[in-house]
Amino acid sequence: xxxxxxxxxxxxxxxxxxxxxxxxxxxxxxxxxxxxxxxxxxxxxxxxxxxxxxxxxxxxxxxxxxxxxxxxxxxxxxxxxxxxxxxxxxxxxxxxxxxxxxxxxxxxxxxxxxxxxxxxxxxxxxxxxxxxxxxxxxxxxxxxxxxxxxxxxxxxxxxxxxxxxxxxxxxxxxxxxxxxxxxxxxxxxxxxxxxxxxxxxxxxxxxxxxxxxxxxxxxxxxxxxxxxxxxxxxxxxxxxxxxxxxxxxxxxxxxxxxxxxxxxxxxxxxxxxxxxxxxxxxxxxxxxxxxxxxxxxxxxxxxxxxxxxxxxxxxxxxxxxxxxxxxxxxxxxxxxxxxxxxxxxxxxxxxxxxxxxxxxxxxxxxxxxxxxxxxxxxxxxxxxxxxxxxxxxxxxxxxxxxxxxxxxxxxxxxxxxxxxxxxxxxxxxxxxxxxxxxxxxxxxxxxxxxxxxxxxxxxxxxxxxxxxxxxxxxxxxxxxxxxxxxxxxxxxxxxxxxxxxxxxxxxxxxxxxxxxxxxxxxxxxxxxxxxxx
Amino acid sequence: xxxxxxxxxxxxxxxxxxxxxxxxxxxxxxxxxxxxxxxxxxxxxxxxxxxxxxxxxxxxxxxxxxxxxxxxxxxxxxxxxxxxxxxxxxxxxxxxxxxxxxxxxxxxxxxxxxxxxxxxxxxxxxxxxxxxxxxxxxxxxxxxxxxxxxxxxxxxxxxxxxxxxxxxxxxxxxxxxxxxxxxxxxxxxxxxxxxxxxxxxxxxxxxxxxxxxxxxxxxxxxxxxxxxxxxxxxxxxxxxxxxxxxxxxxxxxxxxxxxxxxxxxxxxxxxxxxxxxxxxxxxxxxxxxxxxxxxxxxxxxxxxxxxxxxxxx
Ligand code: HEM
Numbered sequence: 001x002x003x004x005x006x007x008x009x010x011x012x013x014x015x016x017x018x019x020x021x022x023x024x025x026x027x028x029x030x031x032x033x034x035x036x037x038x039x040x041x042x043x044x045x046x047x048x049x050x051x052x053x054x055x056x057x058x059x060x061x062x063x064x065x066x067x068x069x070x071x072x073x074x075x076x077x078x079x080x081x082x083x084x085x086x087x088x089x090x091x092x093x094x095x096x097x098x099x100x101x102x103x104x105x106x107x108x109x110x111x112x113x114x115x116x117x118x119x120x121x122x123x124x125x126x127x128x129x130x131x132x133x134x135x136x137x138x139x140x141x142x143x144x145x146x147x148x149x150x151x152x153x154x155x156x157x158x159x160x161x162x163x164x165x166x167x168x169x170x171x172x173x174x175x176x177x178x179x180x181x182x183x184x185x186x187x188x189x190x191x192x193x194x195x196x197x198x199x200x201x202x203x204x205x206x207x208x209x210x211x212x213x214x215x216x217x218x219x220x221x222x223x224x225x226x227x228x229x230x231x232x233x234x235x236x237x238x239x240x241x242x243x244x245x246x247x248x249x250x251x252x253x254x255x256x257x258x259x260x261x262x263x264x265x266x267x268x269x270x271x272x273x274x275x276x277x278x279x280x281x282x283x284x285x286x287x288x289x290x291x292x293x294x295x296x297x298x299x300x301x302x303x304x305x306x307x308x309x310x311x312x313x314x315x316x317x318x319x320x321x322x323x324x325x326x327x328x329x330x331x332x333x334x335x336x337x338x339x340x341x342x343x344x345x346x347x348x349x350x351x352x353x354x355x356x357x358x359x360x361x362x363x364x365x366x367x368x369x370x371x372x373x374x375x376x377x378x379x380x381x382x383x384x385x386x387x388x389x390x391x392x393x394x395x396x397x398x399x400x401x402x403x404x405x406x407x408x409x410x411x412x413x414x415x416x417x418x419x420x421x422x423x424x425x426x427x428x429x430x431x432x433x434x435x436x437x438x439x440x441x442x443x444x445x446x447x448x449x450x451x452x453x454x455x456x457x458x459x460x461x462x463x464x465x466x467x468x469x470x471x472x473x474x475x476x477x478x479x480x481x482x483x484x485x486x487x488x489x490x491x492x493x494x495x496x497x498x499x500x501x502x503x504x505x506x507x508x509x510x511x512x513x514x515x516x517x518x519x520x521x522x523x524x525x526x527x528x529x530x531x532x533x
Numbered sequence: 534x535x536x537x538x539x540x541x542x543x544x545x546x547x548x549x550x551x552x553x554x555x556x557x558x559x560x561x562x563x564x565x566x567x568x569x570x571x572x573x574x575x576x577x578x579x580x581x582x583x584x585x586x587x588x589x590x591x592x593x594x595x596x597x598x599x600x601x602x603x604x605x606x607x608x609x610x611x612x613x614x615x616x617x618x619x620x621x622x623x624x625x626x627x628x629x630x631x632x633x634x635x636x637x638x639x640x641x642x643x644x645x646x647x648x649x650x651x652x653x654x655x656x657x658x659x660x661x662x663x664x665x666x667x668x669x670x671x672x673x674x675x676x677x678x679x680x681x682x683x684x685x686x687x688x689x690x691x692x693x694x695x696x697x698x699x700x701x702x703x704x705x706x707x708x709x710x711x712x713x714x715x716x717x718x719x720x721x722x723x724x725x726x727x728x729x730x731x732x733x734x735x736x737x738x739x740x741x742x743x744x745x746x747x748x749x750x751x752x753x754x755x756x757x758x759x760x761x762x763x764x765x766x767x768x769x770x771x772x773x774x775x776x777x778x779x780x781x782x783x784x785x786x787x788x789x790x791x792x793x794x795x796x797x798x799x800x801x802x803x804x805x806x807x808x809x810x811x812x813x814x815x816x817x818x819x820x821x822x823x824x825x826x827x828x829x830x831x832x833x834x835x836x837x838x839x840x841x842x843x844x845x846x
Contacts, residue, residue: 052789057785292776466768470763
């Protein structure tokens with residue numbers, strides 16, 4: 001901002017009958033304020049500060065359940081934070097306002113600078129200052145070479161600069177002036193860096209509008225096809241159309257889960273691998289998905305984000321009909337894969353049946369029959385323990401239910417002979433009679449994979465954008481814009497050579513470099529060979 | 534050697550390296566202590582010395598005093614400590630059969646080694662030996678933190694099995710080392726600049742470069758560190774996160790803090806070119822930047838247990 005312009009509003013205020021700032025001036029003033037470096041600094045700092053709460057309180061977009069827990073734990077503070085948008089900081093109005101202002105400021109900064117830069121690109125190096133001694137670095141020497149020879153030598157040494165040579169001779173004195181400027185790439189790099197920030201942010205925002213992601217549990221031997229109904233969870237951007245889900249399907253033939261069996265890290269995960277075949281556009285191909293090695297189908301990635309056990313259970317009802325025969329995924333709760341799960345048997349007669357309980361891959365009794373625990377995540381001694389409920393599962397209400405939650409409001413729990421809740425306790429191959437008649441059998445043990453299926457269109461825009469941005473940044477940080485002048489004056493049979501340099505970004509090694517430059521010019525002069533000995 | 538022997542050797546080496554770095558730190562402290570001795574004249578502390586010229590140079594023609602001897606001893610000892618530490622880290626990698634940065638203990642050890650090596654190499658390029666006390670002192674703290682979260686050598690959980698992990702962590706740790714140096718220079722800048730303003734540059738500060746040189750040094754190291762951080766935290770990190778967790782960016786606390794660090798350093802770089810923000814304010818921003826770096830490196834793991842980045846514990 002130039003000082004005279006800045007003082008205008010001041011003057012307007014002091015004079016008595018001066019009209020208040022009119023709309024246009026006001027707008028211009030606001031624009032100048034917004035695009036000033038000071039404002040950019042302020043907005044950047046504000047952005048950093050505004051991001052902090054997003055790392056302290058849980059975020060809905062990241063972990064919605066943690067937000068519920070937080071609200072329950074902080075009944076006073078919670079609702080206030082919620083009203084202020086603290087649980088979705090990065091989409092809150094105030095956070096958006098800051099970064100929108102920053103974007104405006106950024107664009108308002110880039111555009112005029114680009115214009116200035118375009119002009120500077122066509123400009124010629126500026127005239128030499130009169131007094132070289134005033135420059136941050138300067139030197140002088142004499143030589144037998146003619147001014148033209150000196151200028152030619154300097155031109156050769158300063159090869160990579162933009163150079164003008166001007167004949168400034170006046171009567172009686174033959175003089176030449178060489179003007180050189182380098183470092184145009186610095187500002188280019190700076191512009192590229194700032195533009196790429198805009199590109200990255202826009203790319204991310206637009207990509208998010210068209211993206212989708214969801215998760216699905218697939219048991220060994222089952223298949224998954226990419227339609228909405230097959231997802232357990234699904235979320236998508238505002239402009240995403242669910243009919244546009246790319247078509248593909250996959251068969252999970254094999255799921256491997258291996259754990260460390262010895263050493264201090266016993267029980268730590270070692271390898272998870274889901275393999276099988278997938279079909280797309282009528283072609284079937286094999287796949288192998290591991291953590292860190294997703295399957296990429298077009299824009300969509302299929303990631304292995306979890307795994308667990310799915311015991312195959314066979315249930316007959318009191319009338320002797322097989323009413324359930326399927327694998328039931330039990331969700332692991334901890335590193336030993338102590339898992340919980342639910343079985344719903346709506347077809348059981350005379351009443352619907354519900355089971356809720358746990359699965360232990362390596363059950364170890366702690367003495368008391370009640371409290372087995374899992375000692376190891378691998379399936380060395382699998383055990384299922386479940387409570388049994390009968391009544392109405394509530395599936396006909398039309399309200400969608402989670403397959404992992406049993407709605408017990410209209411269910412009654414079976415009791416055992418001792419008056420305690422009846423428990424199913426099964427190892428693979430075992431069968432147990434149910435109190436109301438019928439049986440439950442633990443037929444087989446399978447593994448399931450939890451896949452995250454996510455598409456991020458335009459994914460290359462932010463990636464390539466940031467990479468180009470870093471290259472621009474490197475230019476803007478390390479290219480040194482420098483102006484160099486060489487002035488030669490013929491004095492008798494000798495030539496006096498003056499050299500000066502000016503850095504746009506001050507550096508302390510300029511004098512040394514000037515000295516080196518002078519040496520190189522001298523070495524490039526004709527007749528230099530004889531003098532060095 | 535068996536894996537256990539490597540693990541054992543690694544433990545001994547990292548412990549000894551800590552002791553050696555401790556000795557280097559004490560030597561640096563003593564170097565400053567001897568500078569207090571009364572026979573040291575203050576003539577050398579001429580404020581006329583041109584900017585950038587260090588006062589150490591003023592004494593070159595005299596017999597080296599104890600401070601100078603101690604300084605070179607300290608640097609040699611730091612080299613020794615760095616070498617032993619590298620041995621400890623390499624054997625740790627051999628024992629675990631993977632890159633030795635899979636948990637906080639290893640981060641601390643490897644981070645320290647990188648900081649020491651980066652510093653020592655940089656002393657060959659620029660005159661920054663005077664930052665030795667900051668670097669060795671900080672290394673001690675980092676190693677101490679490392680011991681507090683010690684885990685025996687072992688394999689990695691699958692999520693950490695990625696060469697992007699290698700690239701991401703290495704870049705971030707190198708950036709951190711550069712930030713450490715710039716923070717050290719900024720801190721000493723604040724002290725020196727104040728003394729210069731008040732005309733109280735004593736024998737200790739007299740051993741250091743003038744504030745202008747410190748300021749430029751802080752900028753230079755931030756300028757190298759910033760692109761490195763951008764690459765490590767905002768390019769390599771998201772790429773790895775994509776493969777491991779199916780998304781580039783998820784506003785995980787560690788990611789939020791990496792961004793905060795980046796923004797603060799961007800503020801610093803802008804501040805340097807804005808009149809009125811140069812010097813002291815810029816130095817303070819640089820220190821704030823380093824604190825946010827430390828927080829994203831270590832604090833997040835301590836405080837936010839829910840972060841995905843809490844590494845197999
Ligand atoms: C999104 C946030 C921003 C980031 C991360 C950022 C980053 C940077 C960085 C790292 C530099 C250093 C380059 C150098 O030292 O030459 C820089 C320089 C610069 N930035 Fe930004 N910037 C941002 C926003 C802005 C805005 C909003 C403006 C305009 C008001 C702006 C104006 C400038 C200018 C003029 C320079 C050049 C300084 C010079 O060398 O003359 N920046 N920026």
